[in-house]
Amino acid sequence: MKEVLAIIRMNKMNETKRALADAGVSSLTARKVVGRGKGKVDYLLLQGAEEGYDEAIQQLGPGPKLIPKRMINMVVPDAKVDLVVKTIIKVNKTGSPGDGKIFVEPIMDAIRVRTGEAGDAAIVEEDAVLAK
């Protein structure tokens, strides 16, 4: 099994959740994080600098500017990794920097607390339970 860790824009959260549920992978953990990427991320500051404000230009240095993002953690079976990655990319892609990143990491084991079952059985979603 694999962990898919996606960092996406705040306002894309609802669309992403809906798309993932439609794709049949609904279990996820989400939280709010702040971060920065490769480039200059403070667009207000960039805009100010382009318009020629001295204050904005002075702040353009290498100081850290962190912007809020949403982080999604999902643990899925190997076979569903591609589906999840493609779904997240499809919903979140706007083409401009700041859309986010997706990381795929190996997970050694998973255990369902309710029943104690381990391995892939612990992360299989039970459609029958959902239907009720």
Added chain:
Amino acid sequence: MIMVRAIVRPEKIDEVLSALMYAGFPAVTKMDVFGRGKQRGMKIGEITYDELPKELIFTVVKDEDKDFVTETIVKAARTGSKGAFGDGKIFISPVEEAYTISSGQKQL
């Protein structure tokens, strides 16, 4: 690729972030966490605090940058010359694939 997760003191987070920026690793994600270490928290007088506030930062880098990044974080996050309890931990785990959403490509 590897993921470097570091838990550092909240008052040291600015130093760590600017050290990473100057070292050429601007891309990081940060979140607030609470936790305790093997000293079982902190005891001040009668009161024991076992959920101490910390900052968790994580960044994904190429395999060959691992030592440089960890050294940079350790150097910036340590307090005093020898360090002290509560300065934090660094964990390193493998990452198999990384995608950039804006381009849809499989690269960091």
